Amino acid sequence: MNRKTWMAAAFMLLTQSAIAAYDQAPNHYRLTISDDAKRAQVEADVWVEGDELAIFNTMPIPKLKNGQADLLENIVVTDMAGKQIRLKNKGEGDFELDGDRRVKLRYEVRLDHDKYEWPGGNEEVFYRTDEGFLSSAYALFLVPLKAMLGKTEVTVALPPGWSVNTQWAPTDKPNTFTANTRRELVNNVLFFGTAKSEDFSSGGMQIKLVMGKRYWAQSAMIKQVIDRQLASYVAMLGKPPLAERFMLVLNQGDSGDGGAFSGSFSQYLKGDADEASRMIWGRVVAHELLHFWNGLTLVPANPEEEWFKEGVTDYLTVMAMARNDLLDREFINQHLQNMVRGQHVARKLMGLKGTVRAAAKDKHRNWLLVYGGGTIAAMAMDLELRRATGDKLGLEDLMKALYAEFGKPGKTYTHADIVRVGMQIGGVDLGPMLETHLGSETALDMAPMMAQIGLQVDVAGMLETHVQRNKDVTAEQRKRFTAIFGVPY
CATH class of the missing domain: 1.10.390 (Neutral Protease; domain 2)
Incomplete structure (x- = not known):
């Protein structure tokens, strides 16, 4: 057996061993938002493939050299028996540990993201309104860097009277959802609070529309843009995008800009969503909708x-x-x-x-x-x-x-x-x-x-x-x- 053949065989054995070691169980995260909505506590058990955990899509800024990762505190990792595992902070959201096994995580997130200006815009990271707050899931979840095997179940505990709006699939348990992949888990936004939402079908897809209260009087015009554009995009591209459920979150913000995620997008509207300004706000909505095809599927x-x-x-x-x-x-x-x-x-x-x-x-x-x-x-x-x-x-x-x-x-x-x-x-x-x-x-x-x-x-x-x-x-x-x-x- 020559050296290359031996190395290939060894790699296959190692790969098979790693696959066999995976316990086939789903991952679990419990996200608890404090009553004053200033902190979040995360508890999880997750299979770590490889030897690193990560906060994805960090944006280093002058006051936070590791971006959103600097707002994580009191990170503790143990094995399933409760023995603590050493965690090394490598910077910019990457953490090294002894992995290739299921571990328990516990950490807190200081929800101060709205106090900073982020390069991509706060509508893509975190902002607050008088009805709650929007956060990217990137900012909340520490996940395996190499690969995230299996599905992930997320349970959310909220302040009294609050709900969570998300693109994740609901389960039969209260405030509990399933994400099929790491991308679906972290590459989305969530809105926590009392904001009104509406679920409807458009373009063969299930849409959840979440808006600040000033915009519900204009919802018919907003839904008209959504319906017409989605129908055009399905005809233009020949079929729907990969994701079956989408969430749109619209609130007032001076940038008038937005950002698309794997199954959701967040948009700021400068003013009212009226016909006179439809060429501005409607174009941003329509642009981000098309990203579900061009950019997120293609x-x-x-x-x-x-x-x-x-x-x-x-x-x-x-x-x-x-x-x-x-x-x-x-x-x-x-x-x-x-x-x-x-x-x-x-x-x-x-x-x-x-x-x-x-x-x-x-x-x-x-x-x-x-x-x-x-x-x-x-x-x-x-x-x-x-x-x-x-x-x-x-x-x-x-x-x-x-x-x-x-x-x-x-x-x-x-x-x-x-x-x-x-x-x-x-x-x-x-x-x-x-x-x-x-x-x-x-x-x-x-x-x-x-x-x-x-x-x-x-x-x-x-x-x-x-x-x-x-x-x-x-x-x-x-x-x-x-x-x-x-x-x-």
């Missing part, structure tokens, strides 16, 4: 494809909203102007360097490149596919084909896959065009792109940007504009 293998996750999502969001009569012709024109203006602002005013692909390394600082540059690349792909196929196919068809191939658990796509699938469905090589848009470090001239949908671009200085109808527009260009946005040219 997952890139490389972080540099963040432009695809955000840019394609934004382009298709606006396309679907316009077709659903949720955005008017005037907004579309403003949106196209902003696409052009945004790149000049990013490069010349903000001085952002690097390529659109590389911008993902500092997404929040480079959001104009990731989102704006990504949206322009999405439009370029759409137009290239339409040109090559006589307007028979577009970006929707590329997404449907990618989703059919890669919208599966554990399967990821690469940049090369995007180019390959474009060639398969449209007979066109998207590679050179994408290299131009994603590899450039300057604001590109968008006039040739806009001309393909009958629009003229005029740029004067840095902020004076105008996109208007071209007096020499052709019938083909008019038809293409309407095919994309669903409104008359």
Whole structure:
């Protein structure tokens, strides 16, 4: 037996031994929120595969060098017989221990997260209202780093009169839920308190809507956006996302931004959810809903494809909203102007360097490149596919084909896959065009792109940007504009 064969055999034996050692029992967490909602206590028994526990998705900030992990206190780990196990804090939420066995955990979480500003926005980490608080599950649960085997049962104990809203599946026991995977357990948000919620079906999915009390008078308009967009996305992508249950949490917040998780999303609304501002709040809701497909089911293998996750999502969001009569012709024109203006602002005013692909390394600082540059690349792909196929196919068809191939658990796509699938469905090589848009470090001239949908671009200085109808527009260009946005040219 040669050395490589011996090593492979040894690895198989070790793997089989580890699998055999797993006791096949579910994991259990009990989360207790103190009556003043200032602390949480967590008790758990969990199988630790490997030798590390972790708080995932930590965001180091100046006052908390280990991010959310610095708010964990009094961590005690024992074996199932009660003998204490040494725990080494490795920093940024990683803890080393003697694992590959079931252990008991006990720790407290100081619920002070709302006292800090988080890079991704507090709507993605923790905030309080007069009806309770929202927290990401990332901030609450210390879990095995290598892998989390088996299902996890979570029981929540709450202050009097409070309830917990979650995407997890309920069991027949009070305030007890099941998460099938580690991702489902920690990659979600929860709302604790007295806020009203409503459960309904939309787009073939079960939706839980949780909102602050000021928004329930506007719930019909919010649900209209949800219903129309989900129906469009199912048709656009060919099938629902992987998760069957989703929770949407909406509350007032000045950023007006939101964040999507594996089966939930959290959004701040700047003001009321009325028709006049629907182009703002509705677009954020619609954008985050589409992430349940593009980003959470269709997952890139490389972080540099963040432009695809955000840019394609934004382009298709606006396309679907316009077709659903949720955005008017005037907004579309403003949106196209902003696409052009945004790149000049990013490069010349903000001085952002690097390529659109590389911008993902500092997404929040480079959001104009990731989102704006990504949206322009999405439009370029759409137009290239339409040109090559006589307007028979577009970006929707590329997404449907990618989703059919890669919208599966554990399967990821690469940049090369995007180019390959474009060639398969449209007979066109998207590679050179994408290299131009994603590899450039300057604001590109968008006039040739806009001309393909009958629009003229005029740029004067840095902020004076105008996109208007071209007096020499052709019938083909008019038809293409309407095919994309669903409104008359």
